[in-house]
Amino acid sequence: MTRPSAPAAAERRQVAVLDIGATAIRMEIAEIAPGEPPRTLERLSQPVHLGKDTFTTGSIGRPTIEEAVRILREYRRRVDEYGIRSPDRIRAIATSAVKEAANRDAFLDRVYVATGFDVECAEDADLVRLTYLAVRHLRWKGRQPDPALVVEVGGGSTEVLLLRGGRVEFYETYPLGSVRLRETLEAGRVPAPRQRRTLERDIRRIVDQMVAASPITRVGTLIAISGDVRFAAEQLSPDWDSVEIGAVTPAELSRFADEVLVAPQEDLVARHGLSFTEAETTGPSLLAYGMIAAAFGVRQILVPKVHLRTAMELEMSIRPELAEEFRDRIRDAAGMLAERYHADLEHADHVAALALRLFDALGPLHGLGFHQRFLLEIAARLHEVGLYVSNRSHHKHSMYLIQNSELFGVRQEDLLLIALIARYHRKSPPLPTHPGYGALPRNQRVVVQKLAAILRVADALDRAHRRRIRDVEVRPRGDRLVLLAPGAGDLTIERMALREKGRMFEELFGMAIDLTRAPAEPEDADHV
């Protein structure tokens, strides 16, 4: 008799996610399996003064470092208890308080040596992506609100995403944070009666930027993500325990913010069980939410019970369809960028398609993976944005435009690769003296070379920007690469283009390129 076996038992893994924030170090240990929501096993949180240190003195003080190390050592023990050993099952990120500290490397090294946690500093792209992921994961009772403004006011920074029609239409990270606000008050020794005005002024400045940058300025729903606002929702909604997503009105939130701002901190600690740090920062944070809501004419504020850690767990358990959806959001973002710079979108898409065709067919040759394929795709879509600046050296303009854009969810190192691939779609091949390229590690340089070489070939195939070659069949034949373009007309222009742009490919892969309309020799002559 066989026992019923647990579904996907082998894929069930325990993971630990840590979030080193401005006011607390938090950790969750969760069990993840594809297609299932993470099952939280442990949830730890201890207050720290990282934000206080960084946002006032610019660096993290010795006692705070040691306190953080002490906490992380305790957490490490918990991680060990669950038998979580392999580094790919632990993800630790630090947000602005660590990232902006002058001694962040010293801090990260100390933590690594003392606890073995390899903490990475979250980039804006990570936070935006994780925020999106957290919201994407929600199960809505009815229709998902659309459009919706997703806002996470943290200790040091605020992420804003505008979701419309299933797309991320706008996203940005702002240096607005509850600890930062509180520390400005304290550094400036603002007397109590004027504190409220000062806070409002500081918040207003940034909210104005948000409104100015957002494509729409009226949004009915704000989805608020942060411990402070969850706390507020818990106090304000009697049914908080039974719902997955709480709801409050902007008016309720503002009234509550007013109460919290004037309440003595001891009171908040005693009555609500907040830590002292939380008691200090909850007021400014709620005030910021209230003002953002007011600025966008928000009618309802939804407070889901998710946070950064949930998103990190989800990312570790990521389902294929979710990953693809992610790439769609990045494609959207690339499309918007290309549009902003009036690029020839049809050409860009077509080059991307041809490049991917080549990439896929040449797998054994280049040995690159799925991630690099995606970099190639995005680079192809963006390779000509530099034309917006000038015809001359447009590849260089492409590079810096891409490099200086926020591409939704794309990390800086990937953004640089995309920018470089786009830059090398024409003219000089990569040289160690080139800025950006020169500083890359060797393996990354090779990636750029290979992808740029493929991009050049694809670009040459649509030399006329008329999609005359709709598709190619790719046939490696010994030291020759035969590209078949059945049904295409005269290929002279493309062949000429290939002569120039194919050289990098030929040198790199040691193959000459033949572009023909039909097979030059019978299939059975294939002797390879």
Add this chain to the structure above:
Amino acid sequence: MSERLAERARRYINRELSWLEFDARVLAEAADPAVPLLERLRFLAISASNLDEFYMVRVGGLTMLAAEGRARRDIAGLTPREQLREIAGRVREIVARQYALFNGELEPALERAGIRRVPWAAATAEQARHAERVWEEEIHPQLTPLAVEADAPFPRLAGLTLHLALRLRRPADPGWGPPDGWAVVALPRALPRFIALPSSEAHAYLLLEDMAREFAPRLFPSCEILDSAVFRITRNADMAVAEDQAADLLANMEDVLVARRESECVRLEVEATASEAALAWLRRGLGIGDDRVVRAAGPLALSDYQRLADLPGAETLRYEPWPPAFPAAFRRGVSIFEQAAQRDLILYSPFENYEPVVDFIEEAAADPDVLAIKQILYRTSRNSPIVAALQRAAEEGKQVTALVELKARFDEERNIEWTRALERAGVQVICGIRGFKTHAKVCLVLRREAGGIRRYVHFGTGNYNERTARQYCDISLISAGEDYGADVSAFFNTITGVSQPGPFRRIEMAPLGLRRRLLELIEGERRQREAGRPARIIVKMNSLADRELIDALYRASQAGVSIDLLVRGICCLRPGVRGLSETIRVAGVVDRFLEHARIFWFQRGGDPAVFISSADWMPRNLDKRIELMVEVADPDCRQYLERVLDICRRDNVKAWILRPNGAYVRPPLPGGVRHHRSQLELYEAACAADRAARQSESRRFDPYRREPSGGRGGAAQKPPSSRKARPPRR
């Protein structure tokens, strides 16, 4: 003012006096001719040892308060001085009763049974020779006589130790010291109190102090002994003990230190035959007033008679043995993990065998799939198999955390010893939580299974001590429920300070939410009643002394809620007072086992909730200790507890009823009324259930079953390693 005081006295019973009533109930067992003789002797000894501890801790604390001149009144409106006065009066009665029983009933009965105390004068020549040999070989070398010079400070004497005071006349011209003076000989507690003598009877013994008095001249070879008196002092308890046991009495430390000196000796017991001169000398030396002197009409330190009660070979004079039944909820020879994965498991020791709890931890230690074990240890036994199992688990590389409470009464040194051993084995030992004594009894096991990590928990109402589990009535619950697992993880994180306290699902902890939850539950019944629905509370505990909870119970009673309180020890609530507590009944059982389980049952308008807990309803438990209360959600386990409460509530043999005036009575049973002795019925029920389970087990085929979904979360699975069934331990 005095009206308010009168009101307080009307509402509450002083906790010290209530405690003394408990001791009187214990003593009453010693007077019960239906109880076997050596068990009666044991009850007498327990009542004496209880009194010793009461003096050390409670009287010690009160004496200090009184010495500080504080007039802080207790729950019933009494000042420390007033309490001391009342205590002294009641203690005199109890002590008189103890000796009346000892001299008038127990000792004669013992003699009839062949257990005879031999006065020196009555010793045969053979017995005297034997005694002399024992004296020379075993006793004498361990004695250190101490001459006390008239102007020297009185020596510091050990508490609760027998001493012999001797007045000596020295030879005419010794060349030193005054011609006569006093000396003190301590008879250390390590010495045997009962020295067996050769005899044709079952057992003849000589008391240590009688022997010492007889051979005292050999301690002072050149002196003449003019007078002698056996005495014993009781010291105010050590700070560490007092901090926990009498925290409510202690003020700030400085006052304490001053007051401490004055209250150092809280009681002087002397044999009734001591001369006035000896007594005067002792009182002067110890600096204590007549009110703290107890004159004993028989042997001092009756608590030692527990050892005589254990006399080998006298089985007919003791309770018939009740070998624990195998708990019906468990199955023999099947892994506890496998069983717990299927359903929650409950047992009530010592009616049922505690062994499965030990098995659970031993199995966890040996199981390769177990990742981590976390456990609170408090007053565990010497050579505890549980400690040994934790040690093995750590040596095998499991993550083991033991929270060891070192403030457990009087046994610090023993604790420290095995704590070190645990640490050497790699166990992370946490020695208590600052400011709180950890009293919760819980164990958490993390196990990796096919369906993911599964958490197994054990909750108990008694300590992890398989020896006391044979004497103390306690509930144990073992579960793999997801809610419990998450709660206990969070609980450990909270008490070890790695996380801020979060809301729990099925448990409450003191000092955080436990008090509030209890108040809500009581209030809930009141509201039910006020809405015209039936409302009922049945709670079983050891002590009820918390004013806030008592007041809540009063309010509920005034609304008409029916309330049964099964309180073994202290109860400051006055039941059955018109307009205050008419619907409240208080009953407490004193029988062969110590009632110890805390079970709380609330009707909740027909959706009853039942809890087990480590906490009594006392301020110290709810505010100064880390305690747990666990909702027992499993319907079978809940029914099990309801049956236990039912049987306890029906007791009309060993139960004492608290009257409104604070007195406890055992109303005589009219003829024809069925006798219910709850401990016997619980034992019989356990045996019957065991038999029934064994029968059905022998006929049962055992298909592998999937657990219904949604029950415990996670994919319900039998743990893979459960295939290798363990051999039964029994």
